[in-house]
Structure formats: structure tokens, C-alpha cells
Amino acid sequence: MASTQKVYTAPTATSVEIEGSALLSVVKHSSSNYPSLFSGTLLGFRSDEGTIDITHAYPYPYPDQYEGGLFKSKSGAKYQQEIQETLKGLGYGVEFQGWFQSTFGGNFVTTQLVDSLAQQQLSNANAFVLILDMVSINKELDVKALRLTESFIKTYIDGKWKTKELATNELTYQNIFEEIPVIIRNLKLVNLFLSSQGPSLDDSYDILNMSSNQNVNTQLLESLYSQVDALNYDQSIFNYYQRQLQKEMGRVQQWKNQRRLDNLERAKNGEKELDPEEWKSLFRLPNEPSRYNSTLHSYAIDVLADDILKKCDHELTNAFAIERNLVQN
Amino acid sequence: MTVESPIMHLVKPSVSAPMAGTAGSACKIKIHTSAVLQVLEIVSKQVLPENKRMIGTLLGIRLDDGLLFEIKDAFMVPCNETGDSIAIEEETHRKLYQLYKKAHLKEHVLGWFGSSEQIDNxxxxxxxxxxxxxxxxxxxPALHLNVQYIKDGEVxxxxFTTYLGAVIGKSANNTQKMGWKTVSNNNSYVFTPIPHAIVDGSSTEQIAANFLKTKTVNVDSTQLSLDLSFLTTQLNAVTDNIDAILNRVESASLDALQNDDNLDLLRLLSNSLLSKPQILDDMEELRRHFHNHNQDVIMIEYLTKAVKEQIELIAKATSDADKKH
Structure with a gap:
């Protein structure tokens, strides 16, 4: 966990500007390698007007076992270092700005990803991660830039993850991340070329395919199960703690009552009152388990549930449209 | 023969490379949009002193026995030009290629790109x-892609023009060499234009590329917001296709039906429109299937919503539980 001298610094960047070619190469790499998950570095520079300009994107050589797995890995860092050095030789003054990560639904909320991002944000307040959601692959493009919120970073610095800390920092599972708007900016020559090209239309009308994609739903539901299982595990630890706490508090209460009676007795006899707060040194209350994992799982479940609801809505609309047309004819 | 770029493709030159495709058959090059943008970005940064040239390496894959090239990526390689000789920073090329190779195992160096007004020495x-x-x-054989965007001093x-270079004359490689200067450069090449097409790798890429083409030109910057414009374009394209077919069918006279092309069209239409799955004969059965399916989907929705609310409840309950103590 983070060391105590770290302080939260507010990010200055209000938006991410990405060059068309960088965006396309990220999209290409993650969609052509799906279902393998890939991550990589986004290189660029910070402008004075409060934007992060991304000019280059380089995927890491190996696919991820889970999201965020390569962010802090040695091989990933070495690869990134080598690329940066070579690019410097070319006269590109680009620096590391963030990562991209392809994912499926809310699965990107892993401790590895969040840990790496938190550490990065502590040393560079403007670090972010570009999430490419592959749920609607071939149908739509789902790209968003995320960074951790002030509430989260402050709780992360505290490092205790008790319910009280969560409350004082106003952290709930819904405000772990904040989204930064992504803006596309192209060079004039690129724009000139793009405007000379009409939108390309293949013969494949993938997006119009009405047949239901059970596979995606099954995959989403499976992800949801495993997240719920993980949450349940955390929750049972928490419940155990609560039961222990309750038991202990009961004994404390008993002791307090006893002490009160004793003190009444002593007052009657004109003796000095015994300390009513002494229970604090006599009883050891159980330690509250960290709420870190369960907060992350809750968020992942929330995102996955939203994805499933969206897919189901699609499915229903499709099914009703087809049914009406078929049955009427 | 498909011709995407206005080039008359006569015959592939016989290239003196061991792995060259069979001579006599047509070659084709596909360039991915992302590579095109990358090339453009590199050449447009050409604010150079006179003696520098902007070149770079093209990366991608070869298919079809070396007859189909797919350019997928590109990077810049510094190159100095002094009089008649050039110095390419070989080290940079090697390093960048090896780094790239790590992440893209199946891709190779295909050739190079540059931006010049003519082919010269x-x-x-x-x-x-x-x-x-x-x-x-x-x-x-190596490919050469030339981007020309400055004509008579104006942008x-x-x-884009793509070439395949073939050596003219006998290579000096076979002759016995003496002394320390054994590097033989053969710098007589004939560059044959090869047709190329600019393509998108996957549907997702296509959506992204179309977004770039329709939304980001004519404005300095656009926010990446996802809307239904791609769907709309596709739907419009389908409607246009249907209109075109209807027009053709309606305008066709009886005589025209004897035309082979029209017969093929009719056959295609009747094949795709009149064939229907067996299940369509039993409407009740079909309706029941739809009903069951919809019920299932609604059930999933219901349960998912329940899970969502449970999560909210857990968060609230745990934060309240602590307040009691």
C-alpha cells in the first residue's frame, strides 16, 4: 500500500487528445487480437492548455492474463523504456502518459489495474487508462479514458480501507473512477487525406445482423457470476467480523454495566470512582477487514450488470421486431 | 482484375528475390487505414534541412504466395542525404523493427515509404x-510506397503510389570478390507500379475509421462521442441498394429479361428471398419459441437488476452497520 507521506495532487488535465492514427492502431491491435486481452503504453506530451496529447501507442508484446497485469510488470516496463529511448533517437520528445487496456465489460476493475493506476497517479497526477470495451466488438466502438477520483486516491493513501475511511472520503463503489473526455485531433495533412476519402462501406453489414449473440451474453453472465462469487467471499469475511464485533460489544456492555454498579456502590461508601473507560484496555475488538476488494468488485458488478441490461434490451428490441414482421406475414 | 487505384497493371516484373511470387500473376497491396495515417503523420513532420529525407519502414504480412501484401504499420527511419550518397540509420531501423516484432510476431518488413516528387537515383x-x-x-522483394502531397510547391x-522494385542487370554478387571491399551495391532498379487498396482490418476498425472520416475533418478537434451515425449510414446504404434493385426491376422491359445479367440477378433474388427455413411453416411453434426466448431475456434482466440493487444494499448496509458501534 502507499506510503504515508504521499499526498493527493489534483490532476490538471481536463481532456485527452489523441491522434487518429494512435486511436486506430490501438483499436486495430485490440480488436484483431480479441479474445486475447492486450494492453500497452500511450505516449505523448502534456500541453499547457490542460490536455494530454497522445501521439503514439505501443502494445505490450504479450497478451494479458487479466486486466492491468502488465502495467507494472518488469517486462512491460522494459519494453516501454526501450521504445521511449528509440523514439527519443528519432527526435520525438514523447513521454509516458498512460496505458490502454482492452477488456470485456466491467472486468477491467482488477486490483492490479487499480493499484498500478493509483501508484502512477500519485507520481503523475494526470495519469489515466484508456479502456477499450470489447463487448460490442464489430458493432460499435467503446472507448473511454478513466482515472481514479480524489475520493479513491485519498482513501488509497490512508490505506486502511475501513468503513469509516470510506465514509470520510465519500468513497462508494460508484465513484472509484472519473471519466475524462477523449478528443480526436489530427494533423492537417491527415485531415486532408481523410476528407478525400468517403466513408468506406464493405459488403459486410455486420452491424445490421439481427441474429442474437448468445455468446456475448453468456460471457457477460459468467463474468458476473465470478465477480459475485468474489464479492460473496469478501462479504462473508466481513459478516464474520461483524458477528465477532457484536459478541465482543456484548461483553463490553456487560462489563460496563458491572462497572457502573460497582461505581454506584463505591460512591455510596465514599470511595473513589473507578475509570469507566478502562474496558478499552481490557477488551480487544476485532480488526475490521479491508473493504478494498469488495469496493472494486461492487463496481465491476455494477458495470457488468449495466452491460447485460443493455444487451438484453437490444435482444428484446430485435426479437420483438423480427417476431412482429414474421408473424404478421 | 480489380483495379482500386487508377493504374494499369500489366505484368509483375520478374524480381530477382528468392521468395518473389510467381512471375506473370498479378500482385496486390492492401494498406490499412491506420498505416496510412501513420505514414502521413511521419511525412508531414518533414521540416528538415535540405540534406535530410523522410523515409520509413513498412510493416505487415505477405499472403498468397507473396502476391498479396498487407501493410499494417509503419515507423520512421532517419536518413541523411549528401550529394550522391545516403546514410540510413540502420541501427534505428533494426531496433524499432525488433521492438515491433516482439508485439507482432507474424509481421515482417515489407519495404519502405518516402515522399518525393520523382523516382531518382x-x-x-x-x-x-x-x-x-x-x-x-x-x-x-521490397515494396516502395510513395506519398506525394506537394506539387509545384503547394500542398x-x-x-499514394506503390511500387515493386526489380533489379536490372546481372547482380555482381556471384562473382568472386577480392580484398576488403566486398559489399556490392546494385542500384539499378526498375519500379513497377502495383495497384493498392486502402482497407480496414476489422469491422470495429472500420467504425473507428469512418468516425474519423465523417466527424473529425473540417473541425480542429472532435470529442469522441459514440452515436448511431454508423448504423444510420449502413441502413441508408441498404435502403439505397434496395432502391437500386427496385428501380432496375421496374424499369426492365420484358426483352431485357433475356439478358444474362438480369437473369442472374433474378435468380439471386429469388434464391435469397424465396428460400425460407422450415420453421416458418409452423407459425404457432415459432410464436411459442419467440415467447419463450423473450421470457428468458426478461428473466435475465430481472435477475440482473436484482443483483444491482443487492450491491447497492450491501454498500448501504455496511456503512450503516459501522455507525451503530
Missing amino acids: TTALIHDFYSHGTDRAYPS HVPE
Whole structure:
């Protein structure tokens, strides 16, 4: 966990500007390698007007076992270092700005990803991660830039993850991340070329395919199960703690009552009152388990549930449209 | 023969590379949009002193026995030009290629790109560099992509031309060499234009590329917001297709039906429209299936919503539980 001298610094960047070619190469790499998950570095520079300009994107050589797995890995860092050095030789003054990560639904909320991002944000307040959601692959493009919120970073610095800390920092599972708007900016020559090209239309009308994609739903539901299982595990630890706490508090209460009676007795006899707060040194209350994992799982479940609801809505609309047309004819 | 770029393709030159495709058959090059943008970005940064040239390496895959090239990526390689000789920073090329290779195992060096107004001696020199040695296009023939965007000192819409270079004359490689100067450069190449097409790799890429084409030009910057414009374009395209077919069917006279093309069209239409799955005969059965399916989906929705609310409840309950103590 983070060391105590770290302080939260507010990010200055209000938006991410990405060059068309960088965006396309990220999209290409993650969609052509799906279902393998890939991550990589986004290189660029910070402008004075409060934007992060991304000019280059380089995927890491190996696919991820889970999201965020390569962010802090040695091989990933070495690869990134080598690329940066070579690019410097070319006269590109680009620096590391963030990562991209392809994912499926809310699965990107892993401790590895969040840990790496938190550490990065502590040393560079403007670090972010570009999430490419592959749920609607071939149908739509789902790209968003995320960074951790002030509430989260402050709780992360505290490092205790008790319910009280969560409350004082106003952290709930819904405000772990904040989204930064992504803006596309192209060079004039690129724009000139793009405007000379009409939108390309293949013969494949993938997006119009009405047949239901059970596979995606099954995959989403499976992800949801495993997240719920993980949450349940955390929750049972928490419940155990609560039961222990309750038991202990009961004994404390008993002791307090006893002490009160004793003190009444002593007052009657004109003796000095015994300390009513002494229970604090006599009883050891159980330690509250960290709420870190369960907060992350809750968020992942929330995102996955939203994805499933969206897919189901699609499915229903499709099914009703087809049914009406078929049955009427 | 499909012709995507306005080039008359006569015959592939016989290229003296061991892995060249069979001579006599047509070659084709596909360039991915992302590679095009990358090339443009590199050449447009051409604010250079006179003696520098902007070149770079093209990366991608070869298919079809070396007859189909797919350019997927590109990077810049510094190159100095002094009089008749050039110096390519070989080290940079090698390093960047090896780094790239780590992440893209199946891709190779295909050739190089540059931006010049004509093919000259230097073009051949650079081409020679890319045609030999390890970490280059060898043993396959090297490609050359030229981007021309400056005409008579003015910036124009970039034009791409792709070439395959073939050696003219007998290579000096076979002769016995003496002494320490054994490097033989063959700088006589003939560049044959090859047709190329700019393509998108996957549907997702296509959506992204179309977004770039329709939303980001004519404005300085656009926020990446996802809307239904792609769906709308596709739907419009389908409607246009249907209109075109209807028009054709309606305007066709009886005589025209004897035409082979029209007969083929009719056959295609009747095949795709009149064939229907068996299940369509039993409407009740179908309706029941739809009903069951919809019920299932609604059930999933219901349960998912329940899970969502449970999560909210857990968060609230745990934060309240602590307040009691």
C-alpha cells in the first residue's frame, strides 16, 4: 500500500487528445487480437492548455492474463523504456502518459489495474487508462479514458480501507473512477487525406445482423457470476467480523454495566470512582477487514450488470421486431 | 482484375528475390487505414534541412504466395542525404523493427515509404538497402510506397503510389570478390507500379475509421462521442441498394429479361428471398419459441437488476452497520 507521506495532487488535465492514427492502431491491435486481452503504453506530451496529447501507442508484446497485469510488470516496463529511448533517437520528445487496456465489460476493475493506476497517479497526477470495451466488438466502438477520483486516491493513501475511511472520503463503489473526455485531433495533412476519402462501406453489414449473440451474453453472465462469487467471499469475511464485533460489544456492555454498579456502590461508601473507560484496555475488538476488494468488485458488478441490461434490451428490441414482421406475414 | 487505384497493371516484373511470387500473376497491396495515417503523420513532420529525407519502414504480412501484401504499420527511419550518397540509420531501423516484432510476431518488413516528387537515383539506393540483409524485406522483394502531397510547391491531397522494385542487370554478387571491399551495391532498379487498396482490418476498425472520416475533418478537434451515425449510414446504404434493385426491376422491359445479367440477378433474388427455413411453416411453434426466448431475456434482466440493487444494499448496509458501534 502507499506510503504515508504521499499526498493527493489534483490532476490538471481536463481532456485527452489523441491522434487518429494512435486511436486506430490501438483499436486495430485490440480488436484483431480479441479474445486475447492486450494492453500497452500511450505516449505523448502534456500541453499547457490542460490536455494530454497522445501521439503514439505501443502494445505490450504479450497478451494479458487479466486486466492491468502488465502495467507494472518488469517486462512491460522494459519494453516501454526501450521504445521511449528509440523514439527519443528519432527526435520525438514523447513521454509516458498512460496505458490502454482492452477488456470485456466491467472486468477491467482488477486490483492490479487499480493499484498500478493509483501508484502512477500519485507520481503523475494526470495519469489515466484508456479502456477499450470489447463487448460490442464489430458493432460499435467503446472507448473511454478513466482515472481514479480524489475520493479513491485519498482513501488509497490512508490505506486502511475501513468503513469509516470510506465514509470520510465519500468513497462508494460508484465513484472509484472519473471519466475524462477523449478528443480526436489530427494533423492537417491527415485531415486532408481523410476528407478525400468517403466513408468506406464493405459488403459486410455486420452491424445490421439481427441474429442474437448468445455468446456475448453468456460471457457477460459468467463474468458476473465470478465477480459475485468474489464479492460473496469478501462479504462473508466481513459478516464474520461483524458477528465477532457484536459478541465482543456484548461483553463490553456487560462489563460496563458491572462497572457502573460497582461505581454506584463505591460512591455510596465514599470511595473513589473507578475509570469507566478502562474496558478499552481490557477488551480487544476485532480488526475490521479491508473493504478494498469488495469496493472494486461492487463496481465491476455494477458495470457488468449495466452491460447485460443493455444487451438484453437490444435482444428484446430485435426479437420483438423480427417476431412482429414474421408473424404478421 | 480489380483495379482500386487508377493504374494499369500489366505484368509483375520478374524480381530477382528468392521468395518473389510467381512471375506473370498479378500482385496486390492492401494498406490499412491506420498505416496510412501513420505514414502521413511521419511525412508531414518533414521540416528538415535540405540534406535530410523522410523515409520509413513498412510493416505487415505477405499472403498468397507473396502476391498479396498487407501493410499494417509503419515507423520512421532517419536518413541523411549528401550529394550522391545516403546514410540510413540502420541501427534505428533494426531496433524499432525488433521492438515491433516482439508485439507482432507474424509481421515482417515489407519495404519502405518516402515522399518525393520523382523516382531518382537515391530511391534506388534506399530500395537496395531494404532489399538485402537481415531484418529487411529479403528474401521477398521490397515494396516502395510513395506519398506525394506537394506539387509545384503547394500542398495537395496526398496521393499514394506503390511500387515493386526489380533489379536490372546481372547482380555482381556471384562473382568472386577480392580484398576488403566486398559489399556490392546494385542500384539499378526498375519500379513497377502495383495497384493498392486502402482497407480496414476489422469491422470495429472500420467504425473507428469512418468516425474519423465523417466527424473529425473540417473541425480542429472532435470529442469522441459514440452515436448511431454508423448504423444510420449502413441502413441508408441498404435502403439505397434496395432502391437500386427496385428501380432496375421496374424499369426492365420484358426483352431485357433475356439478358444474362438480369437473369442472374433474378435468380439471386429469388434464391435469397424465396428460400425460407422450415420453421416458418409452423407459425404457432415459432410464436411459442419467440415467447419463450423473450421470457428468458426478461428473466435475465430481472435477475440482473436484482443483483444491482443487492450491491447497492450491501454498500448501504455496511456503512450503516459501522455507525451503530
